[in-house]
Structure formats: C-alpha cells, structure tokens
Amino acid sequence: MSPSGSIAGPAIGLQSTVTALRAAAEETRLRILLLLTEGELSVSDFTDILGQSQPRISRHLKVLAEAGLVARHREGAWVFFRLAEGLAALSVHTLLGALDPGDARLAEDRERLAAARARRSEAAQAFFARLAPRWDELRSLHVSESDVEAAIRDIVGPAPIGSLLDIGTGTGRMLQLLAPIAERAMGLDASHAMLSVARAHLAREGLRGVELRQGDLHAPPFPRGGFDLVVMHQVLHYLNDPARAIE
Ligand SMILES: C[S@@+](CC[C@H](N)C(=O)[O-])C[C@H]1O[C@@H](n2cnc3c(N)ncnc32)[C@H](O)[C@@H]1O
Secondary structure (H helix, E strand, O other), X not given: OOOOOOOOOXXXXXXXXXXXXXXXXXXXXXXXXXXXXXXXXXXHHHHHHHOOOHHHHHHHHHHHHHOOOEEXXXXXXXXXXXXXXXXXXXXXXXXHHHOOOOOHHHHHHHHHHHHHXXXXXXXXXXXXXXXXXXXXXXXXXXXXXXXXXXXXXXXXXXXXXXXXXXXOOOOOHHHHHHHHHOOEEEXXXXXXXXXXXXXXXXXXXXXXXXXXXXXXXXXXXXXXXXXXXXXXXXXXXXXXXXXHHHO
C-alpha cells in the first residue's frame, strides 16, 4: 500500500472501473467471463453452452468488449473471444476467482463447455482423417516449406539431438527433417490416418528406427522429461487450449 492507502502498481481510472463492473454485473455476462477463464470460445460455443440466441450472446459480448473485459480475433469464418489483458479485465479477475465453483448453474456451464470441446475435438479428428492422404500437398500451400525447414534446421543446429519427440507429427515431415540427426526419434499423433501416411513416408526415406505412437498430446503416453528435443509444427493453432498443450 502507498502512503495514501492505494494499492501499488498501475491504476485504473474511476470511470473505467465503473464501466467494467457494470458490464460484469449481469448473470449471463458473468457466466461468459467465467467460461473465458477456461480458454477462447466462439459465439456458437456460447449459444450451445448458455442456451441463448446468437443475437443475445453477441450483444453481451459487445458490452464486455466495450468495457475492455474481452478481446476478439477472427480465424477464417470464426470469431473467437478471450479475456482481455488490460487493467479493466484485471479489475474483475478477483471477482471471478471468488465465484463458488459448486454453484449449480456454473457447474452446468462447465459440463456443457466440456461437451462442446469434445465435439470440436471429434470434428478436428474427422477433418485430419479426411485430409491425411493430401496433407503433404496442402501443407506446402501455407508458407514456403523450404524457408521454414531451413529456419528449423538453424535453430536446432548441426549437433546430434539425442532423443526427439515430434508432437502432432501428421505425415511425419518433422521426423524426416530431424530424425537423421537424432539417436532416437518418436512421432505422436491422434490420427490413425495421418500415422499411416507417416509410416509410409518414413519407410520410403529409410528411417526405420523411428517410432510412431497414436495418442492425445494432452496426455502423452510417455514419462515427463523423456526427450531431449520436443517439436510441434503446425499443431497448436488447431487446439482448443494451446497453452495447456505446451504445459
Ligand atoms: C496440421 S497437422 C501438422 C502435421 C505436421 N506436424 C506437419 O508439420 O506437417 C496437425 C496434426 O496434429 C494432430 N493432432 C491434432 N490434435 C491432436 C491431439 N489432441 N493429439 C495428438 N495429435 C493431434 C492431427 O492429427 C494432425 O496430424
């Protein structure tokens, strides 16, 4: 506390505080804010979870955005919302942390969030299963593959790697790039279809010692700290919660 009795650190103006608290002081908006503490969500996630119409959800999100409590970004046809990082958002963090997680309505929101995420994850798996046969062609359309791979080689350096894990290996391109300088290499992917293509590629390249495992990267079937180098390439942006995956 400073001599004047205020809390040290950056301060938020009176008017912004009132606007932020007013925006949060409504049941649906408070539920939206609490759901966003679990990660980014789209308008259709909110309509599914909260059982309210799209215009109502959009109106609530607009109020929260104008008060500096949520931020949005576009991903193709989708708009995703997240908790904002400014001071206005900080002013309601304590409030969100103090909400009783056992409250029946909040518990129901959490359950519906888990169900919405499971549906999204199934849809992503189906997408990758369909894509597997053409992924190598499609991946090169995103950005110059040779530039990216040269940069990866520079970062990794020429020294032998020891043990390598490629998470979300897909068709095994990162393994083809890095396994030749690794003593041991492993690729992990949730999609059987992708792993089938990876298996064929590795055999074609003569990389027979490389292992492939099917599994979810959120619960990898390996002990912690078991690898010297872990790579994830073009994977994080497909996940609901990239930070959790990195953790
Ligand atoms: C866009 S591909 C990238 C493949 C490869 N890393 C590359 O650079 O070509 C993303 C891969 O992540 C995998 N994936 C997505 N979610 C996953 C999860 N939860 N656990 C494991 N793999 C996952 C997909 O099956 C897909 O093969």
